[in-house]
Amino acid sequence: MQPALEWQVGEVTRVRTETPRTKTLTLALPKWMAHRPGQHYDVSLTAPDGYRTERSYSAASEPERAGEVDLTVERIDDGEVSPYLDDVLMPGDQLEVRGPIGGYFVWDVSLGGPLLLIGGGSGVVPLMAMLRHRAAQKAPIPARLLYSSRSAQEVIYRTEFERLADGDGELEVVFTFTRHAPPGWTGYQRRIDPAMLDEVMQSLGNGVRSYVCGPTLLVEAVSNALVAMGLPAGRVRTERFGPTGT
Amino acid sequence: MISRGFFGRRRPAEVENRLPPGQYLVTDFPVLSAGPTPHTPLDRWSFTLEGLVGSPVSWSWDSFLKLPSQAFTVDISCVTKWTKLGTKWLGVSVDTLLQSVHVDGTARYVMAFSDGGYTTNVPLAEMVNGQAFIAYQFDDKPLAAVHGGPARLVVPHLYFWKSAKWVRGLRFIDHDEPGFWESLGYNMHGDPWKEERYSGD
Amino acid sequence: MDDEVADMNMALMVDGNAVAGELQQIFGRDMTTAVARCAGCASDAEMGALLAFTRGPGVVLRCPTCRAAIARIVETTTAIYLDARGAAYVRMGSRP
Numbered sequence: 001m002q003p004a005l006e007w008q009v010g011e012v013t014r015v016r017t018e019t020p021r022t023k024t025l026t027l028a029l030p031k032w033m034a035h036r037p038g039q040h041y042d043v044s045l046t047a048p049d050g051y052r053t054e055r056s057y058s059a060a061s062e063p064e065r066a067g068e069v070d071l072t073v074e075r076i077d078d079g080e081v082s083p084y085l086d087d088v089l090m091p092g093d094q095l096e097v098r099g100p101i102g103g104y105f106v107w108d109v110s111l112g113g114p115l116l117l118i119g120g121g122s123g124v125v126p127l128m129a130m131l132r133h134r135a136a137q138k139a140p141i142p143a144r145l146l147y148s149s150r151s152a153q154e155v156i157y158r159t160e161f162e163r164l165a166d167g168d169g170e171l172e173v174v175f176t177f178t179r180h181a182p183p184g185w186t187g188y189q190r191r192i193d194p195a196m197l198d199e200v201m202q203s204l205g206n207g208v209r210s211y212v213c214g215p216t217l218l219v220e221a222v223s224n225a226l227v228a229m230g231l232p233a234g235r236v237r238t239e240r241f242g243p244t245g246t
Numbered sequence: 247m248i249s250r251g252f253f254g255r256r257r258p259a260e261v262e263n264r265l266p267p268g269q270y271l272v273t274d275f276p277v278l279s280a281g282p283t284p285h286t287p288l289d290r291w292s293f294t295l296e297g298l299v300g301s302p303v304s305w306s307w308d309s310f311l312k313l314p315s316q317a318f319t320v321d322i323s324c325v326t327k328w329t330k331l332g333t334k335w336l337g338v339s340v341d342t343l344l345q346s347v348h349v350d351g352t353a354r355y356v357m358a359f360s361d362g363g364y365t366t367n368v369p370l371a372e373m374v375n376g377q378a379f380i381a382y383q384f385d386d387k388p389l390a391a392v393h394g395g396p397a398r399l400v401v402p403h404l405y406f407w408k409s410a411k412w413v414r415g416l417r418f419i420d421h422d423e424p425g426f427w428e429s430l431g432y433n434m435h436g437d438p439w440k441e442e443r444y445s446g447d
Numbered sequence: 448m449d450d451e452v453a454d455m456n457m458a459l460m461v462d463g464n465a466v467a468g469e470l471q472q473i474f475g476r477d478m479t480t481a482v483a484r485c486a487g488c489a490s491d492a493e494m495g496a497l498l499a500f501t502r503g504p505g506v507v508l509r510c511p512t513c514r515a516a517i518a519r520i521v522e523t524t525t526a527i528y529l530d531a532r533g534a535a536y537v538r539m540g541s542r543p
Contacts (some may be wrong), residue, residue: 005471009247042468046247047254051270051327056465078274080255088251096247102467104479104495216458238496240465243458278503279459282514325504363516407504427504431521431528444523 005098006031007044012093013068018156022122023086024060024072027095034063037129038106038211038239041071041099045081055081058125058213058239059100062132069100072156074122105239107211108133113141114204118192118222120148120214123241127213128157131171135164145173146200148192148218151180174200192218194225201229213239261331264321266438269329275393276328280426283391284361284412291396293343293380294415297357300348304415307396311382313338318379320402322409323438335400337381340373340416353418357425358399361412366425367434368401368408370418377403380413405436405443463497466506469520470494473529481539488513489535 010027017023040058061070075086089095107115107130115134117127124147134141149155152175161173176188176196188196201208210231212222219240226236255270265271288307296302305313317336323329349370356373359365368378382389382397389395394411401408407427428434433442441447463470463479470478479495490512497508497517505521510533517533531537 004475005468040467045249045252045254047252048248049254051254053254056468084249084252093250094247096249098468101471101477102464102479102495103477104462104464104467104493216460220457238462240461242461276502277459279500280503280505280507281500281509281516282457282460326502427521430505430519430530431523431526432504444525446525 005101007096007098009094010069010097012089012091012095014091015089018072019154021154022072022074022156024070025085025089025095026061026068026070027097028068029097032067032069033100034066035059035069035100035129036103036106036108037063037133038126038237039100039102040126041069041097042101043071043081043085044096044098045084046096053081056101058129060125060128060132062129062136064133064136072122072125072128105211105213105237107209107237109137109139109141111209113143114208115141115143116201116204116208116210117143117145118147118197118210118212118214119145120192120218121150121154121241122156123212123214123218123239124156125213126239127211128160130211131161131164134171135168140170142170142204143172144200144204145171146176146192146196147173148176148178148214150178152177152182152185172200172203192222192225194229197222197225197229209235209237211237211239214241216240216242255327264331265329266323267441268327268443269323269438270327272328272330275330275333276324276326277392278324278326278406279392280364281362285391286361286396286412286414288396292414293397295343295347295418296415297417297419298350298353299418300350303347310338310380310397314342316342316379318400320400322400322402322406324406325432325436325438325443329438334385335379335381336383336386337379337397337400339376340378340380341376343380343416344374349418350420352420355419355422357417357419357423358408358410358413359415359417360410361414364410364412364426366399366408366410367423367428368404369422369435372401372404373416377401403437405433405438407432408436459500459502461499461501462495463493463499463508464495465499465501466508466520467495469506469522469527473520473527476539478537478539481537483508483517483531483537484535485510485513485515485517486533486535487515494537 010029014026057071060072181189294304378401381400399410399413500507508518518531521528
């Protein structure tokens with residue numbers, strides 16, 4: 001039986017800058033519940049005049065870390081919530097949240113693999129929760145992450161991806177840069193396309209479970225391509241973030 | 247719980263008196279959407295007046311553009327709490343359209359209907375005397391599809407959900423009927439100055 | 448230009464999963480893996496996979512196959528409205 005979905009007040013215990021546009025907030029939650037990787041939390045802000053607004057943010061941390069959750073927030077310049085979360089919130093502040101929420105875009109090791117994760121921009125956040133969980137469980141499930149960013153400086157969790165992939169023969173992390181590749185870059189420098197998907201998937205074999213997350217237009221293009229390549233639609237799970245650019 | 251350092255949206259003092267209660271100022275033009283953009287080719291577009299009229303009348307896109315048009319600048323307020331000041335439109339006044347049709351004396355309300363199935367209801371008395379337009383230009387440019395182009399209803403004195411995007415006609419009726427959002431808890435009338443957001447407000 | 452405009456409106460679309468919180472508030476359980484059958488075209492889809500239009504007076508959930516409205520949700524100051532007339536049925540596990 002699931003407990004009722006209730007708002008609770010978490011405390012910000014840590015704020016980490018990931019990239020110039022993204023920060024990770026660590027929240028300690030009095031009514032913490034283990035999430036399934038891929039789930040999100042709703043965040044609610046209330047102004048002194050009573051004005052209230054809500055947004056959803058994916059959990060970035062693995063559920064093995066009890067009592068707290070990481071939310072990685074990309075700053076939307078004209079947004080009303082993300083600039084607040086990025087610029088104003090400090091350790092010691094309180095934040096009203098409810099979650100974890102959503103059973104559709106989730107993966108855990110009990111579902112098995114092979115696992116194909118495709119992220120654009122901050123769409124990589126719930127995919128990171130899946131990879132952190134996979135690592136915490138030391139599950140040798142074949143996994144590929146294809147991660148599209150505008151430039152190298154916008155890559156979130158870069159050093160941790162390198163560390164995760166290092167010494168894990170079953171995990172491969174592939175980057176593509178759509179605007180500016182770093183000097184000497186020999187990898188992909190274009191938007192994700194069917195040829196790229198084919199190359200990344202090649203070594204995964206049959207029965208792939210895929211999770212695609214990012215700006216809506218990227219998710220549309222990738223999920224249509226995966227289905228056209230023969231993946232059953234039920235194994236292509238999507239999470240569209242709306243209009244933010246890649 | 248009040249969020250420390252969160253002040254929500256702005257109600258600048260210099261325009262405070264132009265912002266209806268509970269509304270906040272925006273300078274961009276937020277896109278509201280209940281579905282995919284319909285793409286009716288202009289050569290298959292028409293605008294129709296029907297229902298309690300002597301005989302229904304329809305205009306093609308070309309003939310609609312030949313109707314006398316009017317520029318108007320108005321403040322618009324969306325029930326999702328944003329208000330945009332001084333929006334510039336060009337369109338045909340509903341008064342002009344009504345010169346081409348005999349509306350039955352029993353007609354009291356209008357149901358606007360759009361591509362994609364959207365509908366919204368407005369009292370007939372609030373559609374006339376320069377209160378409502380079928381607009382096809384915004385800011386001196388053809389109205390973008392994302393904002394309801396090729397043509398949308400603009401009834402600026404009511405919340406903007408009444409200003410149906412992609413509008414294709416008006417049906418005259420003798421009693422009030424709820425449209426797409428009015429049938430799901432939104433106010434039948436929708437006056438922002440009276441804060442008529444939900445049914446019962 | 449028309450393509451850009453069409454893209455921009457499509458870009459606002461998210462998944463039913465994005466309104467998982469509202470659905471859970473209404474049903475008291477996660478509904479994103481419940482299956483909705485479209486009353487129009489009879490396609491089945493998990494509610495998390497429905498197309499969701501959330502930037503408006505309410506939420507509209509549409510069939511990924513035919514785009515018809517399957518459900519609409521409005522939250523007023525005093526009530527939550529759910530209109531699911533676009534669904535022939537919603538099927539969920541008997542044990543949440």
